[in-house]
Amino acid sequence: MTEANIKQLSPNAWLVFGGIKWKPLIGSGLASKSQKEAVAVKATHFVAAGAQSAAVGTIQLPAEKKSKVGRKLYSAAAIFAVSHPTGAMIAREVVEGGKFWVVGSHDGMVSKGTDVICTEAEADEIVKDFKRRHSNALLISGSETDLNHYLNSATELQRVKSLIEKTPTPVKVGVGVLLCLMLTDTGWSHWKKYKLRQMREQNIEQFVDSHAEWTTTLDEWAKTVKTDGKSGLSDLYAEMGRIPLEVGNWKLSESTCKQVAKGWACTARYSRKVNATNLSFINNMPTGWTAGWDGLIAAIGTWEFKAVRLPLSREAIPPVADFSVNYISQLQRVLPAYRKVELLPPAKVVIPNPTVIQVTQGRNEVIQVPYPKENLKGIEIPSVQEFTFNGPLRSITVLPITAETVIKSLHLSVEDRALAPSMRDSIFMAELTGKIYVK
Numbered sequence: 001m002t003e004a005n006i007k008q009l010s011p012n013a014w015l016v017f018g019g020i021k022w023k024p025l026i027g028s029g030l031a032s033k034s035q036k037e038a039v040a041v042k043a044t045h046f047v048a049a050g051a052q053s054a055a056v057g058t059i060q061l062p063a064e065k066k067s068k069v070g071r072k073l074y075s076a077a078a079i080f081a082v083s084h085p086t087g088a089m090i091a092r093e094v095v096e097g098g099k100f101w102v103v104g105s106h107d108g109m110v111s112k113g114t115d116v117i118c119t120e121a122e123a124d125e126i127v128k129d130f131k132r133r134h135s136n137a138l139l140i141s142g143s144e145t146d147l148n149h150y151l152n153s154a155t156e157l158q159r160v161k162s163l164i165e166k167t168p169t170p171v172k173v174g175v176g177v178l179l180c181l182m183l184t185d186t187g188w189s190h191w192k193k194y195k196l197r198q199m200r201e202q203n204i205e206q207f208v209d210s211h212a213e214w215t216t217t218l219d220e221w222a223k224t225v226k227t228d229g230k231s232g233l234s235d236l237y238a239e240m241g242r243i244p245l246e247v248g249n250w251k252l253s254e255s256t257c258k259q260v261a262k263g264w265a266c267t268a269r270y271s272r273k274v275n276a277t278n279l280s281f282i283n284n285m286p287t288g289w290t291a292g293w294d295g296l297i298a299a300i301g302t303w304e305f306k307a308v309r310l311p312l313s314r315e316a317i318p319p320v321a322d323f324s325v326n327y328i329s330q331l332q333r334v335l336p337a338y339r340k341v342e343l344l345p346p347a348k349v350v351i352p353n354p355t356v357i358q359v360t361q362g363r364n365e366v367i368q369v370p371y372p373k374e375n376l377k378g379i380e381i382p383s384v385q386e387f388t389f390n391g392p393l394r395s396i397t398v399l400p401i402t403a404e405t406v407i408k409s410l411h412l413s414v415e416d417r418a419l420a421p422s423m424r425d426s427i428f429m430a431e432l433t434g435k436i437y438v439k
Contacts, residue, residue: 088134248280338391346383392426
């Protein structure tokens with residue numbers, strides 16, 4: 001599959017065919033979330049999600065971003081989706097070089113995996129897969145659509161702006177002048193203080209017990225780390241099991257629980273079926289839920305529940321060598337139950353150096369205590385290993401979890417397409433993310 005194909009529609013408008021990656025967003029503030037998603041994937045342009053479509057489209061067009069006179073770019077896929085607000089539609093059009101552009105939409109939202117430029121064989125396979133997922137899908141032609149009618153903010157590709165670009169020019173000028181004055185006035189005095197502090201830090205071992213200071217600092221840090229462990233995962237799994245598959249004729253499509261200070265913040269997204277209304281959703285949703293809407297075709301329930309978390313015990317953190325044998329062996333036994341298992345290499349936790357106060361000529365000087373070069377037993381800097389487990393929801397029950405595990409989120413998706421039962425496939429697929437502490 002190739003990159004985007006850009007064609008001029010009019011003197012002031014160009015259409016972008018293919019090359020845009022589409023992703024559905026949940027909740028309110030879709031414009032802001034679209035900008036954040038574009039920044040996260042390092043895109044140069046994006047089509048914002050909004051009232052007409054809950055999908056954000058991102059693309060990298062470095063040449064367009066460098067151009068001093070930016071062209072007005074519009075997404076052909078977004079136009080296709082907006083012009084077909086209901087049902088499942090897919091188009092397969094010939095473009096330059098004998099390639100094909102394939103785009104699909106479902107109820108006005110561009111479908112993930114479409115809006116691509118590809119060969120004829122690849123196009124046929126995408127259309128076939130789309131029809132498998134949407135039994136009532138129609139293969140149509142977009143040649144008769146009046147494209148100019150849909151050239152608006154809902155289909156336009158916006159440039160991804162950096163923080164500096166968002167800042168008004170008067171503010172940038174003022175900050176620059178202020179910084180110059182500060183550097184001129186205080187630069188020399190700061191340099192002298194820095195050199196004096198550096199000299200004292202190099203000799204700090206002579207009057208400070210570095211081991212004791214670091215022990216205290218690490219103990220205080222460990223109190224701030226709240227672990228979930230096996231029991232926390234069990235509670236989260238049980239909560240997922242209590243989510244109803246239907247609420248007032250609305251069908252569950254996905255759900256996510258993310259870690260918050262008091263426990264878990266959860267959302268469940270439902271797709272509309274025949275006879276479903278917003279009122280039927282409110283009248284039948286579980287107690288404690290708050291209802292929200294994403295257009296006319298999606299209902300979103302949100303709720304929170306408490307979690308019992310324990311502070312991280314530094315003494316119990318397993319060494320990397322033991323973890324690599326004992327835990328990894330347990331994990332390897334259950335690998336066939338997952339589609340994806342990702343365990344990143346250990347990365348040291350960043351812990352600020354402890355500080356002490358030294359009185360010099362009547363002044364209190366704050367001096368950092370460097371990490372000792374020897375006698376490190378008991379003050380080892382912990383590491384974290386980020387993980388992602390993706391597989392059937394039932395596979396969560398056999399996942400080995402250490403007491404030093406922190407869970408970030410659990411996402412449940414309900415597969416619409418028919419699946420043959422297997423260890424790695426299920427109607428209910430889950431993705432668990434988090435981190436494990438080692439040393």
